[in-house]
Amino acid sequence: xxxxxxxxxxxxxxxxxxxxxIACAVAHSKGGNLYAALMESPAPKRRLYVEWVSPDKHVPxxxxxxxxxxxxxxxxxxxxxxxxxxxVVTDTxxxxxxxxxVMVCPFGVIGRHLExxxxxRCDRCPDRETPACVSSCPTKALxxxxxxxxxxxxxxxxxxxxxxxxxx
Amino acid sequence: MAADxxxxxxxxxxxxxxxxxxxIRRQAPSSRxxxxxxxxxxxxxxxxxxxxxxxxxxxxxxxxQGNGPxxxxxxxxxxxxxxxSVDVSRKSVAVKGGGRLSYGRxxxxxxxxxxxPPEIQGTDAxxxxxxxxxxxxxxxxxxxxxTNSAVMLGGGLLNLKATFALLERGVKVTLVVQSPEVLSQxxxxxxxxxxxxxxDKAGLKIVTGRSAKGIISGKNGVAGVSLDDxxxxxxxxxxxxKGVRPxxxxxxxxxxxxxxxxxxxxxTACSTPDIFAAGDVAVTFDPVTGKRxxxxxxxxxxxxxxxAGYNMAxxxxxxxxxxxxxxxxxxxxxxxxxxxxxxxxxxxxxxxxRASGSTYRKVVFSPDGERLVGALFVGxxxxxxxxxxxxxxxxxxxxxxxxxxxxxxHYGHFLKG
Ligand SMILES: Cc1cc2nc3c(=O)[nH]c(=O)nc-3n(C[C@H](O)[C@H](O)[C@H](O)COP(=O)(O)OP(=O)(O)OC[C@H]3O[C@@H](n4cnc5c(N)ncnc54)[C@H](O)[C@@H]3O)c2cc1C
Numbered sequence: 288x289x290x291x292x293x294x295x296x297x298x299x300x301x302x303x304x305x306x307x308x309i310a311c312a313v314a315h316s317k318g319g320n321l322y323a324a325l326m327e328s329p330a331p332k333r334r335l336y337v338e339w340v341s342p343d344k345h346v347p348x349x350x351x352x353x354x355x356x357x358x359x360x361x362x363x364x365x366x367x368x369x370x371x372x373x374x375v376v377t378d379t380x381x382x383x384x385x386x387x388x389v390m391v392c393p394f395g396v397i398g399r400h401l402e403x404x405x406x407x408r409c410d411r412c413p414d415r416e417t418p419a420c421v422s423s424c425p426t427k428a429l430x431x432x433x434x435x436x437x438x439x440x441x442x443x444x445x446x447x448x449x450x451x452x453x454x455x
Numbered sequence: 456m457a458a459d460x461x462x463x464x465x466x467x468x469x470x471x472x473x474x475x476x477x478x479i480r481r482q483a484p485s486s487r488x489x490x491x492x493x494x495x496x497x498x499x500x501x502x503x504x505x506x507x508x509x510x511x512x513x514x515x516x517x518x519x520q521g522n523g524p525x526x527x528x529x530x531x532x533x534x535x536x537x538x539x540s541v542d543v544s545r546k547s548v549a550v551k552g553g554g555r556l557s558y559g560r561x562x563x564x565x566x567x568x569x570x571x572p573p574e575i576q577g578t579d580a581x582x583x584x585x586x587x588x589x590x591x592x593x594x595x596x597x598x599x600x601x602t603n604s605a606v607m608l609g610g611g612l613l614n615l616k617a618t619f620a621l622l623e624r625g626v627k628v629t630l631v632v633q634s635p636e637v638l639s640q641x642x643x644x645x646x647x648x649x650x651x652x653x654x655d656k657a658g659l660k661i662v663t664g665r666s667a668k669g670i671i672s673g674k675n676g677v678a679g680v681s682l683d684d685x686x687x688x689x690x691x692x693x694x695x696x697k698g699v700r701p702x703x704x705x706x707x708x709x710x711x712x713x714x715x716x717x718x719x720x721x722x723t724a725c726s727t728p729d730i731f732a733a734g735d736v737a738v739t740f741d742p743v744t745g746k747r748x749x750x751x752x753x754x755x756x757x758x759x760x761x762x763a764g765y766n767m768a769x770x771x772x773x774x775x776x777x778x779x780x781x782x783x784x785x786x787x788x789x790x791x792x793x794x795x796x797x798x799x800x801x802x803x804x805x806x807x808x809r810a811s812g813s814t815y816r817k818v819v820f821s822p823d824g825e826r827l828v829g830a831l832f833v834g835x836x837x838x839x840x841x842x843x844x845x846x847x848x849x850x851x852x853x854x855x856x857x858x859x860x861x862x863x864x865h866y867g868h869f870l871k872g
Binding site for chain 2: 298336338339340344345346348357359360361362363364365366367368369381383384385386387389390391392393394395396397399404
């Protein structure tokens with residue numbers, strides 16, 4: 288099996304233009320284009336967040352697909368699993384909106400959809416070759432590659448640094 | 456009869472037991488993994504049983520197998536199997552109704568059961584419930600169809616979940632709480648305002664500062680409840696939510712060390728070789744206070760069970776411990792998360808509270824103000840997991856403290872350089 292691709296961030300290239308946030312929300316809208324998305328109710332939700340780190344760094348933050356995803360093991364309704372693309376997904380039919388996943392995600396990237404009372408997060412755009420955020424990024428700060436291609440261990444390094452102590 | 460033997464034997468087929476079995480299957484694929492569980496039902500997501508009371512879910516829709524991370528096959532689960540005793544020298548267990556099973560390694564994951572205060576008279580009447588098992592949920596669902604009023608004894612989260620299930624069924628519910636306010640385990644009375652408002656709006660009647668003396672029964676079981684102030688309330692069902700006690704009845708005499716629950720070391724191992732324990736039945740520790748605690752948390756049971764699974768399969772893994780309080784949920788339309796130390800009355804913790812009309816946020820720091828030790832978020836729980844991460848890691852918060860105070864913490868703050 289080919290190693291699954293992942294979304295990497297080159298923070299030195301991010302200018303915080305937030306094009307990725309808009310592209311994400313549009314990609315997850317019903318209409319699928321900016322104009323329709325603007326009019327939609329409930330408003331489409333972005334699943335990545337460009338954050339600012341003092342003094343001058345910007346970091347797009349999104350689901351890291353943790354190896355032993357704390358959200359998946361903590362979920363009290365069995366709604367979270369890893370799909371065939373190796374992406375951690377939430378089955379909205381099973382999600383009961385108890386927010387246990389929000390409480391255990393150390394990256395803070397699981398959102399609450401208030402209108403539907405379900406949690407949501409990056410789904411890696413299952414219907415696209417390349418996730419919308421990555422395609423839209425004008426500075427190529429978002430990179431979609433296999434971990435191997437990206438240079439060994441960057442993701443593992445980041446994820447394990449943060450989730451140590453969150454089970455194995 | 457051929458001797459029945461499992462390489463890995465698990466007693467209790469729920470969060471801790473099944474999480475461990477999953478790990479063992481993956482770590483030691485050719486081994487025999489057997490799970491003995493007293494309940495007649497195959498393992499299921501216990502926190503989902505209120506949905507069986509409402510009828511929103513059928514029992515078969517909340518099964519563990521094949522859902523979430525529970526995808527490993529080849530686990531021999533035997534339902535209706537109650538273990539009567541453990542013989543640690545012969546390395547075997549006795550199953551009720553005859554039969555012994557020997558083991559290579561044993562996991563005790565028998566969880567807990569509701570505590571029914573003995574001072575309440577008449578709790579064996581028909582229509583008195585303590586919602587714990589799928590079988591309780593089925594019976595509650597039936598009873599809810601035959602009655603229009605219920606009295607809930609205890610204002611904890613579990614009873615609130617049962618309350619909302621009954622409200623959804625059109626039952627009138629009165630909650631009798633001994634403490635001055637609901638959810639006293641998860642927050643102080645002064646912190647519960649928004650939730651109390653939401654509960655009042657949801658049509659729930661709450662009586663605080665009162666406890667039940669006895670159950671009044673008639674020819675159809677429960678007919679009412681008598682309270683300690685001499686008053687009586689008529690109702691067709693009663694639900695008791697007064698906490699849980701570990702299931703350890705089969706252990707006395709076994710030689711396994713017990714101190715309220717089953718005592719384990721940091722690798723989830725018991726005092727006796729080749730025996731491990733995890734979940735509600737085990738005594739674990741709080742990573743912040745270092746104190747020994749017992750929890751009633753699905754999240755902890757799974758995590759500890761997984762850890763036990765690794766240790767049993769030979770991969771030494773330390774358990775990071777858990778906070779006794781680590782709850783997320785939504786009551787009525789009010790989401791909240793409570794974790795770590797949140798009871799601060801009379802303590803010297805540094806406490807910061809921010810409240811608006813629809814949100815309430817309390818963060819608790821160590822007395823020197825340098826470590827985050829607890830957090831309560833009501834209304835807005837955005838990014839709660841990051842705060843949990845900071846608490847659990849006993850992190851020196853230094854430059855991120857202002858972010859913690861104003862709720863703008865994000866993952867970027869954890870990145871090095
Ligand atoms: C309605 C409800 C809602 C909840 N909501 C939440 C929530 O939102 N978040 C959260 O963290 N927790 C929640 N909990 C608590 C959570 O369900 C428990 O903490 C968790 O199930 C504990 O798992 P466990 O594996 O340790 O034990 P248990 O789930 O108690 O399972 C133990 C199993 O062992 C069996 N057993 C016991 N003794 C024997 C014996 N001698 N021989 C054979 N089998 C035996 C029992 O029958 C049972 O099947 C909720 C609980 C309930 C009832």
